[in-house]
Amino acid sequence: MAHGGRMVDFAGWSMPVQYSSIVDEHTATRTHAGLFDISHMGRLRFDGPGARDFLEHLLTRRVHDMRPGQIRYSLLTNDSGAVLDDVLLYALNDAAGGEYWLLVVNASNREKVVQWLQPRLVTVQGVSMTDVTRQWAMIAVQGPRAIELLQPLVDAPLTNMKYYTGVECRIAGHGGIVSRTGYTGEDGCELILGNNAVPGVWQQLIDGGAKACGLGARDTLRLEAGMPLYGHELSEEISLWYCGLGFAINLKDRSFPGRDALEMTRMCEGVTQRVGIVLDSKRVPREHFPVVNAAGQKIGETTSGTFSPTLNQPIAMAFVSAEHAAPGTSLAIDIRGKHEPGRVVALPFYKRK
Amino acid sequence: MSLNPQDLKYAKTHEWVHVASDASGAKVATIGVSAFALEALTDLVFIELPKPGKQLKVGDTFGEIESVKAVSDLYSPVTGEVIESHAALSDQLEQLNQDPYGNGWMIKVKLASDAGLDTLLDAAAYQKQCSEEQH
Numbered sequence: 001m002a003h004g005g006r007m008v009d010f011a012g013w014s015m016p017v018q019y020s021s022i023v024d025e026h027t028a029t030r031t032h033a034g035l036f037d038i039s040h041m042g043r044l045r046f047d048g049p050g051a052r053d054f055l056e057h058l059l060t061r062r063v064h065d066m067r068p069g070q071i072r073y074s075l076l077t078n079d080s081g082a083v084l085d086d087v088l089l090y091a092l093n094d095a096a097g098g099e100y101w102l103l104v105v106n107a108s109n110r111e112k113v114v115q116w117l118q119p120r121l122v123t124v125q126g127v128s129m130t131d132v133t134r135q136w137a138m139i140a141v142q143g144p145r146a147i148e149l150l151q152p153l154v155d156a157p158l159t160n161m162k163y164y165t166g167v168e169c170r171i172a173g174h175g176g177i178v179s180r181t182g183y184t185g186e187d188g189c190e191l192i193l194g195n196n197a198v199p200g201v202w203q204q205l206i207d208g209g210a211k212a213c214g215l216g217a218r219d220t221l222r223l224e225a226g227m228p229l230y231g232h233e234l235s236e237e238i239s240l241w242y243c244g245l246g247f248a249i250n251l252k253d254r255s256f257p258g259r260d261a262l263e264m265t266r267m268c269e270g271v272t273q274r275v276g277i278v279l280d281s282k283r284v285p286r287e288h289f290p291v292v293n294a295a296g297q298k299i300g301e302t303t304s305g306t307f308s309p310t311l312n313q314p315i316a317m318a319f320v321s322a323e324h325a326a327p328g329t330s331l332a333i334d335i336r337g338k339h340e341p342g343r344v345v346a347l348p349f350y351k352r353k
Numbered sequence: 354m355s356l357n358p359q360d361l362k363y364a365k366t367h368e369w370v371h372v373a374s375d376a377s378g379a380k381v382a383t384i385g386v387s388a389f390a391l392e393a394l395t396d397l398v399f400i401e402l403p404k405p406g407k408q409l410k411v412g413d414t415f416g417e418i419e420s421v422k423a424v425s426d427l428y429s430p431v432t433g434e435v436i437e438s439h440a441a442l443s444d445q446l447e448q449l450n451q452d453p454y455g456n457g458w459m460i461k462v463k464l465a466s467d468a469g470l471d472t473l474l475d476a477a478a479y480q481k482q483c484s485e486e487q488h
Binding site for chain 1: 395396398399401417419421424443
C-alpha cells in the first residue's frame with residue numbers, strides 16, 4: 001500500500017489535504033461550521049477610471065451594470081472561446097468611496113491569467129492591475145453556524161448582506177473584505193485579510209467552534225454542491241457549451257475575447273452535458289473514468305468523483321452525450337475494469353434546506 | 354485476540370504478516386495492514402479481498418482498500434494459497450481502525466515457500482520507515 005501524505009503541493013502552495021478526517025471536516029461544515037485557508041486563490045486588483053470598461057470587455061458576464069458591493073461569477077475566455085479560468089469579480093469601494101475591483105482566480109491559473117492580461121493592459125488607458133495574492137490571505141467560514149460565529153469579529157452586518165455581495169470592513173480590528181460567498185453549498189462568508197491578522201481570527205473562530213478543514217473536504221463539499229472545478233469540469237479543452245453554465249455567458253450586445261467564437265459554437269449547446277451520477281456500490285469513481293451504457297459502450301467520462309459523506313454513496317460528475325443525460329438514466333462507471341451500475345441525478349447532489 | 358504489533362513483520366508497503374504453523378505443521382501467514390497506514394488513509398469506504406483458493410506470489414495484488422481520498426492496492430508479502438478471507442470486513446470497515454492487528458486481519462495464506470519472508474521488516478525497522486514517511 002502506498003502512503004498518502006497529508007500535506008500536498010498545490011500550485012506552488014503547501015496545503016493541508018486534511019486536518020483530521022475528510023468526513024469529519026465535511027460533516028462539521030454541513031452541520032456546524034468549517035474553516036478553510038484558501039489563501040492560495042489568486043487575487044488581482046484593478047484600479048483606475050478605465051477598470052470597469054476593461055473588465056466589461058474581458059469577462060463573459062456583464063460588468064458595466066455592477067454596483068459597489070456586488071460579486072459576480074464569470075468565465076474568462078480566450079479569443080477562440082476556450083475557458084482560461086472561472087472567476088469571481090468583486091466591485092468594491094474603498095474607505096474614501098473610490099471604486100476598485102478584485103478578480104479572484106484559481107491558484108493553478110493565476111500565472112497564466114496574469115500573463116494573458118498583461119499585454120492587454122498595455123493597450124488600454126486608465127487601468128492598472130496589481131497581483132495582491134501574496135499580500136493578503138483568504139479564509140472561508142462555511143456552514144449553518146458560520147454567520148453567527150463570524151459576526152462578533154466583523155463590523156459589517158452579515159445577516160443583511162445578500163448572497164454574492166461583499167464589502168470592506170474591520171475584521172478583529174484589522175482592515176479586510178468580507179463576502180457572502182463560498183464553495184461548499186452552505187451559507188457562509190469568505191474573508192480577505194492581511195496575513196498578520198489571520199492567526200488571531202483563525203483561533204477565535206476555532207475557539208467559537210468552527211472546525212479546520214483541508215482541501216479534501218473542500219473538494220467533497222463542492223462536488224456535492226455540484227460546483228465545477230477548473231481542471232476537472234472546466235478547461236481549455238472542454239466546450240463551454242457543455243458545462244451547463246449558460247447563465248454565466250452573456251453574448252447579446254457584448255464584446256469580449258472569444259465572444260464571436262462562442263456565438264458560432266452555440267449550436268453545440270447541450271450536445272454533451274455535465275451530469276451528476278450516483279453509484280449503487282461503495283467503490284469510488286475518480287476523474288477520467290469511462291461512463292458506459294447497459295451494453296458496455298463508452299458514452300462519456302467522469303471529471304470528478306468521490307464518496308459523498310452526506311449521501312453515504314459514491315458520486316461523480318461526468319460529461320455524457322445528451323441522450324444519456326436525463327435524470328434517472330441507468331448507466332455505469334468503469335472503475336478499474338468493473339462496470340459499477342448507477343444512474344444520472346440532477347445537480348446539485350446536495351442542496352441546503 | 355489482537356496480535357502484538359511488536360511481534361509482527363512488515364512489508365515496506367505497510368502490510369503486516371504473522372506466520373504460525375497449523376495443526377498439520379504447514380506455515381500459515383495472517384496478513385493485515387498497519388495502524389500507521391490505516392491512520393494515513395482515514396475515511397475508509399471500501400475493501401475488496403480475494404476469495405479462498407487464490408494463488409498469490411510475493412508482490413501480487415491481493416485486493417484494494419479505498420478511502421474518500423484515494424484507492425490503494427494491497428500487496429501480498431508472501432507466496433501461497435489464500436485459505437481464508439475476512440469477507441465480513443467490507444461491512445465493518447471500522448474494525449480496521451479499531452483493531453488493525455486483531456479483527457482487522459484481511460487474509461490467511463498457506464505458504465508455498467518462505468519466499469519474501471527474509472525481506473520483511475521487523476517492528477523497529479518498520480517504525481523507522483514510518484517516521485521517515487511522516488516528514
